[in-house]
Amino acid sequence: MSAPLSAPNDTKALAVRMTGIDKRFGPVRANRGASLEVRQGEIHALVGENGAGKSTLMKMLAGMFAPDGGTIEVGGRDVTGWSTAQAIGTGVGMVHQHFMLVPTLTVAENVVLGREPVSVATFDAARAIREVESLCEQSGLQVPADRLVADLSVGEAQRVEILKTLYRGARILLLDEPTAVLSPPEVTELWNVLRRVRDGGATIILITHKLDEVMNVTENITVMRQGETVARMATRDTSPEGIAKAMVGRDVDLGVKVAHGGARAMGAPALHVKNLVVRGARVERAVNDVSFAIQPGEILGIAGVEGNGQTELLEALAGLRPAVSGAMSLGGRDITALSVRDRGDAGLSHIPEDRHRRGLILDYTIADNLILGQQHRFTSGAAMDGAAVMAHAQSKIAEYDIRPTDPLLAARTLSGGNQQKIVIAREMSRPFVALLAAQPTRGVDVGAIEFIHGELRKAREAGKAILLVSAELREVLSLSDRIAVMYGGKIVTVLNRADASEEILGPFMTGARREVTA
């Protein structure tokens, strides 16, 4: 039912028109005949699963590389294959997912970097601040111009990125997954800013895979799948389900049904943390006196803006970071002093938050990655039992539908969703009592999200205790039986699922509200 590929009925001039765009990277065809039409002065969403070719398309628009085929027009002029300098000169600016700011410089210095105002061959700092302040005023982006970037919150840093683009005269803004690092109030603020910039006459293209954002702020939507443009729709005529279907090519369960928060048997908790204190890289008490218990068959979700101690909490539980004080027990057994391996053998599974850093050895094969952390179970004497490793790989690849199916391929060559399936398959297939699931669906496509959520629910049904830590509030809300909010290293509240909502959790996540409950 993907919508016919006719342009939405438009009367305004086109700001961007890309037609028949082809782009290859070696054997990979990132774009095949992709097209995009964006009207002047609209907020346009470019959506699609990971690897659908969205970023590639935008990078060509921003001049970062040239297409192999097709044409790019900006404001009616053919600009195919232009350079980044030309793109910036014409008013096309990209706001990157990862901030490119110098933390030791002030906001104003960062904004003007590359186009510094000078007076008599020296940098005119006062003028820079004046110019940036007036830009702030015009655009409604509020950031103190004389503050150091290092002292800014994530949301403020992102505003600086947008200011930087505006300062260079951008009239067409490309934003790549801008909300990935923001808390709910910051997201709301970003939408206000973008609407204001749009009302000032700019055109905005938003790359995202979060469907609620798309519904919230955009006027038109272009959907990409496997390098092609598969649908174009007006936002008011569609629904999240409709977009998801176009993205994946089939019906998708978006998983927003509320978890059954029925009364659980209050027996011995499967995972029990008591007065845990953990030192962070820079903070003395990154985890500050945290206690909680998870029953068998229960998912405890931890909500919170990243960097409030979740990482340190997970690492301490997994045995990767020592606890300063406090105790942890698993199925009644004290594991505080156990090594990573002993905790695993005691029944702790762990889906780490960063699969590229910890969860996978990217240059190892799928087969070797499927035993990572359990390599001591696949040995005969000093040697690895190659036959057992391969048999294990083949059964898990089939069971978890990992693609491609060749167990000897390097994990690096797989898509994000399939890489995460390796991690999930591995951690779910060992005997375990409790599971640490950190950002289990980060950077994976909609189809894989559905699958992973299904696996987590299955594990709960099987009586496992699950600690879910996710930056996606919707994910926490849709899976958890209880929700704890972490702020500043403390658990500031614990709510039953029925009592929680984005509106209720938001103030706790920003520290605006705190009530420490048991």
Add this chain to the structure above:
Amino acid sequence: MNATLKRTIEEAVLPPLVALVVALIVGDLLILAYGQAPSAVWRLLIDGTWGNAYGFGQVLYKATTLTCTGLAVAMSLRAGLFNIGAEGQLAAGGFGAGLAGLALPAGTPAFLAVPICVMAAMLCGGLVGAVPGALRAKFGAHEVIVTIMLNFIVLALLNYFVSAKLHVPETLHTPGVHAGGLPRLSNLIGVFHGSAANWTIVIVALAAVAAWWFLFKTRAGYELRAVGLQPDAAEYAGVNVGITWRNALIVSGALAGLGGINFVLGYKGYYEDGFSGGAGFLGIAVALVGRNHPLGVVIAALFFATLSQGGLAINAMVPKQIVEALQGIVIVAVATSVPEVRRILRNAVSKSGGQH
């Protein structure tokens, strides 16, 4: 599977091959600059190395030592460490073998003496490797700095021991070993007569196979490579990264130390100051060209040994320093043709292509 094979060829076989071609072309130019015919010089080089039994024996002899130091560097690189101390470890291994051979009474049967001397060589090399290993594991001291410095310390210490305590008057070598000497290959195959090739080659070939088995077939090897690729992921998998680093450098040092028996037990029958002669440092190039794979290391060792021996052969027509220049070119060419570097270059090219 086919794609995997293709990738292996592209990433493991192609770079050294390209490097070789580049070296040949530059070599041609250098030879032409000396007013000689490249084809004649190359033929002389091949004749002097693989073309006769003596030359071939010399190539084998030199390749044996280089295989050990190459394996040593490869082992450390697989664990993510850069052992630049193979030179000192090689010397220490030779010294250990020499001492053991001196300490054993004359007439000790070979089946006892040889293993004892080999163990002594590996032990001494391993001890030298244990120092940077332990410092890295315990204090995070960078192994490159420590191994460089340790080279000077070890070589100076050995020089002191030999010149002050153990030397034969008027020389810088120890007396001949009483036991543990290894027969030359020429004893078995007459045509090798005069060349230094000896039974060490069998021991080292076994070591290369063992290194391959260890790296790719054992759990310890699985964990060592994991540490080298992604220490954070290895830690997540329950591997003690510090201990793995320490052990890797001990094994690395032991492999370099093993190379010492080639000269001490197989060739001269005594330890001589300065016998390592840069073979430890050349091991870095051998590991690089061999892409840290034991089989690649063996092939690369043969290649560098051929260049080194061939330099002597062509000295009549062109200066033998030409082969040193070629060594340098091969190293640079391989360094720039490894996949990571190629990727960066390709990006740079596609970017500048987009400017127009």
